[in-house]
Amino acid sequence: MFQTFEAASTPEQGPPRLAALREAMAARGLDGFLVPRADAHQGEYVADCDARLAWLTGFTGSAGFCAVLAGVAGVFVDGRYRVQVRDQVAAAFTPVDWPETRLGPWLCDHLSEGTVGFDPWVHTVQEVADLRDTLRGSGLALTATDNLVDAVWTDRPAPPDAAFFAHDADRSGETAAAKRTRLAADLRDAGHRVAVLTLPDSIAWLLNIRGADIPRNPVPQGFALLMDDGTCQLFARRGKADAIADHLGPDVTVLAQEAFLAALTDLDGPARIDPASCPQAVADVLAEHDIEVVHAADPCVQPKALKTRAEIAGTTEAHLRDGAAMCRFLHWLDETVPAGGLTEIDAVRALEGFRRDTGALRDIAFDTICGAGPHGAIVHYRVTEATNSPITPGELLLVDSGGQYADGTTDITRTLATGPVGAEEKACFTRVLQGMIALSRARFPKGVAGRDLDSIARYPLWQAGLDYGHGTGHGVGVYLCVHEGPQGFTRAPSRGHVPLEPGMILSVEPGYYREGAFGIRLENLVVVQEAPAMGDNRPMLCLHTLTWVPIDRRLIDVDALTPAERDWIDRYHADTLAQIGSRLDGPARDWLAAACAPL
Structure with a gap:
């Protein structure tokens, strides 16, 4: 159901593992050692045998690294994981806000001179060059070595052996x-x-x-x-x-x-x-x-990102199939929550079951994020038996999930009301929705990059002094990785600078997170396409929506919407009913009709 990283350290295991690594460092004359999340292939996800960061620190997020020195071990994480890392690592590790704090200056602040080791198989050429440039003249040196985590990880799992x-x-x-x-x-x-x-x-x-x-x-x-x-x-x-x-x-x-x-x-x-x-x-x-x-x-x-007509047709069908499964799940959720006794893990298992009922699911696209109440504020929360919480009426439930099908990869987030919620939750939800609408409606000239559009989705939140600490959208593969470059709606230079081109698939997923209270995110997938001619007929692009699942109308402050926003929501729901309705029957079909009713 979800990747648990059996080898991930517990708060009790982390300190002795850290001590063993420091002994290995001392034996090689090293003053520091770098432990990234990455493996030799630099993918976002790693096999259990390559989960060195999780084994050492207990942190299981999909991005981050640890810099181990004799007196401090900094765990560097971005805005998605700052709540999670504090819950997962022992006091022997120090969370560091990254990229606000860069590795090079951090090393210089904590180490006046010495040698920092790294495994050259798990760091890219660019990473090493950038770090060496930063450390030049500092008294610190980088040296390639064997992987010291492997040297002290005595029960490291075997590499995966599944056939291609x-x-x-x-x-x-x-x-x-x-x-x-x-x-x-x-x-x-x-x-x-x-x-x-x-x-x-x-x-x-x-x-x-x-x-x-x-x-x-x-x-x-x-x-x-x-x-x-x-x-x-x-x-x-x-x-x-x-x-x-x-x-x-x-x-x-x-x-x-x-x-x-x-x-x-x-x-x-x-x-x-x-x-x-x-x-x-x-x-x-x-x-x-x-x-x-x-x-x-x-x-x-780049050519992988530019989907063929066959890939777009396949992923369109995958989204319709997946949308029907999502609607069955949402109908089930509305029927089940009021009775009580439902937990986050129950919801995760039920959703995967509805996807498997399609007969076409190869795997889920990533470990399902299902955060009730305060857990929704943990951007990439992964429920475990230890964190499993009840889903109770009157709170927000954030569900971010997807499926891997032979014809396409899906990724969808919906934030749901499990009963009447407060005005503040509705106000924040509506601003997130307005951001999704604004970006979904965007028309833009050829040559525009994702970073140029990222702020469109943030503007309604900015107007209220709010924001979110992750990108607005990432590229998505077709029966490949759910996070795919090179494009993205983000200010991050690695992906945000890439001009958008027809055939690229991206997510649109603004959010808002209030630590200890609730989290909100809405996500649809879109494909870039040529825009219909208008004005002086200059070449323009637009975003065609692929995801068809209702947005929870109970959370919308209708009075805060503009007429154009209301029209977009009503049109989206009418299209959802038209696209998905024939794939449902009985009570689920009735539920969809009610969920897609005009505002």
Whole structure:
């Protein structure tokens, strides 16, 4: 049901694990060691064997890192996790607000001189270069070493061993051979002989394959080399790719993962690596063997983001299927809460059950967030047996969930009233809704990036002195990662600067969180498309909604809405009833009709 990270430390286990790591540091003459969330593939989610940050600190969020020194261990987390980290880590660890506090200055503040070690497999080229630049002249040095967490993690789980499988070209809209040929032409045009691929979702997209190495994300872990003639070498743990040999064809050679480093030493440059995702260890091997390196974006990232017509059609159907499952869940919730006895885990299990009842669910898209009352204020709250709370009438319930289907990935958040709530909750909910409406209605010129639109969704909250500490939206894959680059509605430079283009799928998810009281978030997925001509007919883009699930009308302060906002809500609900109504029957269909009634 949800990834628990069995190896994650408890508040009692964290201090002795930290002490063991410090002993290993001292034995190697290190004054510090860095423990990121990332693995060698730099994905957002990691296998249990790579959950080093959770094992050491107890923090299980999807982003963050720990800097361990002799006298302090800082756990760096962004605005999504500042409540969660305080609940999960022992007093031996010090939460640090990141990115407001940067690692380099923090190290300089806590260590006047010395050597900080890092595992070059779990830090990117860009991360290491930026940190070295920051520390230059400070008296602190960075040195690559083996992973010291692995050295003290005596019962570390084995790597995942699930087999890779083929993804139908009819669903992707392009054969793997065509993709390799297209990208190889781009490499030749740029004068690059080979692209080094380390992101599992890039490899999955390029070769039309999927895997089960990472919970919730159907990616195959491995490495690949794409040559400028369109041939490819895939490096995977032994046996994992045996079943897809015919699918891959003669131009893709499968090799053992242990052969990857040796293959790097034999390359003819220039070799293209993406400094934002390539492990420092790869760059070190290439440099040691005098192979010319070019820093450029992973060649798969941008074309993967531009969905084909087949992918858009598939994800449209997936959202209709998923929307019907969500509506059955919301109907069930309205019927069940008043009777009492319902808990967060009960709701999570019920929602997954409704999705599985479709007969098409491959997996949930991420661990379901189901936060009742104060838990809703924990942006990425994950219910456990220890935190499981009752869902009681008269509070807000935040449910953020999604499904992985062979034809698409869904991600939807609804905030619900479990009974009459106060005026303050309704006022905040309405401002969040106004932000979602404003961004959903946006028309914008070609060349506009996500950062240019992020503030549209925040403006209604800003007017009341409110805001939220996460991006307004992220890219989403098609039966791939639920968080996908390079685009996003965010001020973060890593994704917010990318111009939006037709075919990109993103979430629209403004929110508001009051610690200790309630949380509010509303989320639909949208696809960027050409806007109908108007004005002087200059090229414009707009956002087409993919998600069709009612918004809780009980939480809307109708008097605070403009006529245009009221019209948008009524039209959205009318379209939801038209799209989903035929997929429901009986009481669930009646519930949907009432939920979609005009304001």
